[in-house]
Amino acid sequence: MTDDQQLRVSKIKNGTVIDHIAGGQALNVLAILGIDGGSGDALSVAMNVPSDRLGKKDIVKIEGRELSQAEVDVLSLIAPAASINIVREYDVVEKHRVERPEVVEGVLECPNHNCISTKDEPVESRFAVTDDGVRCEYCETIIRDDLPAHILVE
Ligand code: CTP
Ligand code: ZN
The missing domain is CATH 2.30.30.20 (Aspartate carbamoyltransferase regulatory subunit, C-terminal domain)
Structure with a gap:
């Protein structure tokens, strides 16, 4: 892909990036987390973008919020392949895969x-x-x- 064909969603400063969500599930991820954009914090949602691993994937970037382990566990029900990236001062400081809770x-x-x-x-x-x-x-x-x-x- 040439540079101007690349999808660009802004990096976030502090918050959570949920990557590798199955294509089409991003809005359900937001619903399960109770996020509706009403907080006023930046929220980016990219849906059905090309992915080597999944064919198509969704990405959610939530500025100003670090997801708890409980929230991450629940995500596994609808986004079993998701990776959670915790971002502080623009750096990814933690990266984990979701795990299916009992x-x-x-x-x-x-x-x-x-x-x-x-x-x-x-x-x-x-x-x-x-x-x-x-x-x-x-x-x-x-x-x-x-x-x-x-x-x-x-
Ligand atoms: N990201 C972001 N803002 C930042 C840092 C990272 O939005 N300040 C996003 C990146 O765009 C990417 C995800 O967080 O979608 C993970 O970042 P990174 O670990 O740097 O990318 P990869 O190595 O490609 O991740 P992976 O190996 O999990 O695919
Ligand atoms: Zn019952």
Whole structure:
């Protein structure tokens, strides 16, 4: 590629770059993290850009926010190949791959309306992560497809 054909998304100063997100999943990544651009911090989203490893990939750059390990774990549900780069003063100071957590808490809403976690009780949702989806630890309901549709909106 010649230089002026290269995609350029600005480097960030301090924050997190989520790279190698499967093509088309960036908006779901933002939803799962509860990021909607309302904080006023710079946010860059590149979707379906060419990638050697994935064919097409998405990239999210979040200025002014370092993701916690819990947030990173949850990302693995929809972006298993993602790499997380923590940036300070323009340098990548930490780089890690997401890992599939055993349990996700308070992130997904159980589709069973009779489940105690969906009622007016102070019970946080809790799902065990399995090979073929996630399973509610209260009522055993399994969510196999379309996890982003079950993300709890804050
Ligand atoms: N990045 C950024 N702002 C910075 C530093 C890095 O936006 N101040 C971005 C880069 O554009 C890249 C990602 O963070 O998308 C990782 O940066 P780096 O480790 O320098 O790049 P690579 O070595 O290509 O990463 P990898 O090996 O993970 O593909
Ligand atoms: Zn349930």
